[in-house]
Amino acid sequence: SSAWLDGQHGLGPPLATAAMGLAAHKAARHGLGAVSLQNGNYVGALATYVEAPARDGFIALAMANATPRVAPHGGAAGLHGTNPVAWAAPTVDGDPLVFDAATGHAAAPIVQAADEGRPIPQGMALDGEGRPTTDAGAAANGTLLPVGGALGYGLGLLVDVLTGGLAAAPMGREVPPVTTVNGPYGCSFFALVIDPQQFGASGTLAARISELCASARQTTPAVGVDEVLAPGxxxxxxxxxxxxxxxxxxxxxxxxxxxxxxxxxxxxxxxx
Structure with missing residues (x-):
């Protein structure tokens, strides 16, 4: 029900697609499928990979580690990457329930804000001297912060453990900064797929998830909010x-x- 792959520094998207496909194949046979991939590359949005298994009735989870630009909670220097997590689950409505988010604040919105001369919200980054900043230009040359403080910090470390750790590959500060690498930088990928048919949710999970999403959307919006959405x-x-x-x-x-x-x-x- 598990596998360990060497991506040999190939293109990230086809490697991640293959890893997720193998995990789904193993889940169909054994109920669970877990695949770790070493020597990978940038894979892009993780939602791309978890959506397909969910359309086939599985629950899917994907993680990827990255260059260490995110500080630990309370720290002023990068320890791990933005380390995204995505998961998807089946519904009876056609489109699966999909969640995809980084555990650390992403650099791209900060760079865009700097290009446009806009400030960034408090709590996204530190400047080069380790001070909280809303100056996008200073943040672009500083350190990113974990989303939600200690929560993002803990989840970010979990991503490193399940990606680089399980794959016997670089994790944390062992992952080289992209700015110093002229070629592949050896990030890792982790895929987990669960077959609900092998558990107590056999035959009912998709309908119950659709009901859960409907319940979320029917929630009374808070003041200043137009509508409540389900993930995805x-x-x-x-x-x-x-x-x-x-x-x-x-x-x-x-x-x-x-x-x-x-x-x-x-x-x-x-x-x-």
């Missing part, structure tokens, strides 16, 4: 909008991407 609702709406209208890209971000491609000696002459 906003992402489904955004996906539909993007498929219909395209993906918005600011001119500044587009030019920045082109400069990175040029710096990597890639031909952009045919790119508008």
């Amino acid at each position: 609702d906003r992402a489904l709406r955004t996906r539909a909008e993007r498929l219909q209208e395209g993906i918005p890209f600011s001119s500044r971000a587009w030019q920045g991407l082109l400069q990175r491609l040029i710096a990597a000696d890639l031909d952009v002459s045919s790119v508008p």
Whole structure:
């Protein structure tokens, strides 16, 4: 019911897809399937990988570790990565219940805020001297903070244990900073798939999860809130909008991407 894979520094998305597929295969046979992957690469949004098993009636969990930019709770230097966690469960409504979030505040919104000259909310990052800051520029050169303080810290460490730890691969500060690596940086991935049919929820879980989601959406909104959503609702709406209208890209971000491609000696002459 378990497997240990060596990604040999291949592309992250196909490696993660293969690991999750193997975990689902093992869950179908044994009730549980757990797969750890070493020598991987950046895998992108974890929701991509847990959604497919959930559509087949499984419960799926995915984790990935990353370069150590997030400080431990109360600390001022990076210990682990943003270390995301995603899970999905089946429903009878077509789309599964999906949750995908990082355990540490992500760098991308901070960089975007710095580019646009906007402040960031308190509690996201420290500056280069370890002081709390709302200055996005200072935060971009500082340290990220765990989401929810001690909660994000503990969950972030759990991700490192289940990814790098189980895979006998780098974890915590052993993962090299992306800025110092010219090539693969050896992050790890963990997939867990559960077959509800092997437990007491046989035949009823999907319907009960749909009822749970409906109950969440029917909750009276707090003052200033338009509606209460179930995890994944906003992402489904955004996906539909993007498929219909395209993906918005600011001119500044587009030019920045082109400069990175040029710096990597890639031909952009045919790119508008």
